[in-house]
Amino acid sequence: MADLLSPATFGALSLRNRLVMAPMTRSRADPDGGATELMVEYYRQRATAGLVVTEGIAPSEAGKGYCRTPVLDGPHGVAGWRAITDAVHAEGGTIVAQVMHCGRIAHPDNKAPGADTVAPSAIRAAGQMYTDTAGMEPFEEPRELSSSEIPVVVDEYRRFASLAIDAGFDGVELHGTSGYLPAQFLSTGTNRRTDGYGGSTDARVRFPVEVLQAMAAEIGADRLGLRICPGNPFNDLEDADVEDTFRTFLTAIRSMRLAYLHVIRLHDGGLDNLALARGLHDGPLIVNDSYGLAEAGTAIADAACDAVSFARLYISNPDLVARVAGNLPLTAFDPRSLYLQGPAGYTDYPTAVNS
Numbered sequence: 001m002a003d004l005l006s007p008a009t010f011g012a013l014s015l016r017n018r019l020v021m022a023p024m025t026r027s028r029a030d031p032d033g034g035a036t037e038l039m040v041e042y043y044r045q046r047a048t049a050g051l052v053v054t055e056g057i058a059p060s061e062a063g064k065g066y067c068r069t070p071v072l073d074g075p076h077g078v079a080g081w082r083a084i085t086d087a088v089h090a091e092g093g094t095i096v097a098q099v100m101h102c103g104r105i106a107h108p109d110n111k112a113p114g115a116d117t118v119a120p121s122a123i124r125a126a127g128q129m130y131t132d133t134a135g136m137e138p139f140e141e142p143r144e145l146s147s148s149e150i151p152v153v154v155d156e157y158r159r160f161a162s163l164a165i166d167a168g169f170d171g172v173e174l175h176g177t178s179g180y181l182p183a184q185f186l187s188t189g190t191n192r193r194t195d196g197y198g199g200s201t202d203a204r205v206r207f208p209v210e211v212l213q214a215m216a217a218e219i220g221a222d223r224l225g226l227r228i229c230p231g232n233p234f235n236d237l238e239d240a241d242v243e244d245t246f247r248t249f250l251t252a253i254r255s256m257r258l259a260y261l262h263v264i265r266l267h268d269g270g271l272d273n274l275a276l277a278r279g280l281h282d283g284p285l286i287v288n289d290s291y292g293l294a295e296a297g298t299a300i301a302d303a304a305c306d307a308v309s310f311a312r313l314y315i316s317n318p319d320l321v322a323r324v325a326g327n328l329p330l331t332a333f334d335p336r337s338l339y340l341q342g343p344a345g346y347t348d349y350p351t352a353v354n355s
Ligand SMILES: Cc1cc2nc3c(=O)[nH]c(=O)nc-3n(C[C@H](O)[C@H](O)[C@H](O)COP(=O)(O)O)c2cc1C
Pocket: 022, 023, 024, 025, 026, 055, 056, 098, 100, 175, 227, 264, 288, 289, 290, 291, 309, 310, 311, 312, 313, 338
């Protein structure tokens, strides 16, 4: 496990070990999207991770999809998140904000009254999502963004990056997978545009490229990460040629030299998306999905990646790093409390020495 516990530098980010806390939506924000005291405690408990990636945070009200998810502006935005970044830094940790615009994966009851649901094309996603008001509900049919609106949305991401630095974050991670807005632009099933943002592969990758460029110009590419999962069909996503899309996308951003690329692997025997990413990205690589600690240690020892992120293990093992260092047993999590309000199943998992 020595490799997992060794320090690393990703661009301007210092990691004291190679265990990354993966982004996880936990729906504990205020109804207005503000960060809460409970969230401060949750992130403080997990601050010994080499890098904490926050839950997805929306760059605008239109970008919200799920209930009780946070935004960075608004009444308590920057101040609320400042309390979180201060708490993580006081423990010696490093924390980046994941920017997540849900696009069409949204329901109006989960966002402010009047906030739009927008997407590259007006195609409703198949499926349902949870609302506090009516339980499971179909996704809303999105409104197609006009050509002149797209630069406005790109600028929301730029502003998010600026606010993230104001809130004390060490950097920002762009959520580029799981069927949310950047993935909707990338994929042929969700992008039927005929302007400069759809049609050819070059046109489909343009939106996420412009988003990354805008955020890099604001805070520096060395504070910017990107999360992808080429071939992930989650949230009704479909692309006619995923490999071509991601070859084009990763080639277009290669010279930016992002702080890191965060890649979720596939398990179905389809595209080897880790190999694809490794071939087209020269900098630090974080890998994810269903890694156990032993496999993670081997992946780092073999130089297959630079760090491994853990989501579900971090739910119930806030002191995961100490457990690795001390070879202590792991605690299982309760899936029933993932998205409930309050501390149960959120901040009440004990550390190994107290359990
Ligand atoms: C409760 C929960 C919420 C999640 N929310 C997000 C999110 O907001 N952003 C994101 O990129 N991934 C999200 N994910 C995916 C995880 O980051 C991760 O990719 C997945 O759980 C696989 O990693 P694991 O095997 O270590 O759990 C979430 C996963 C879980 C379990």
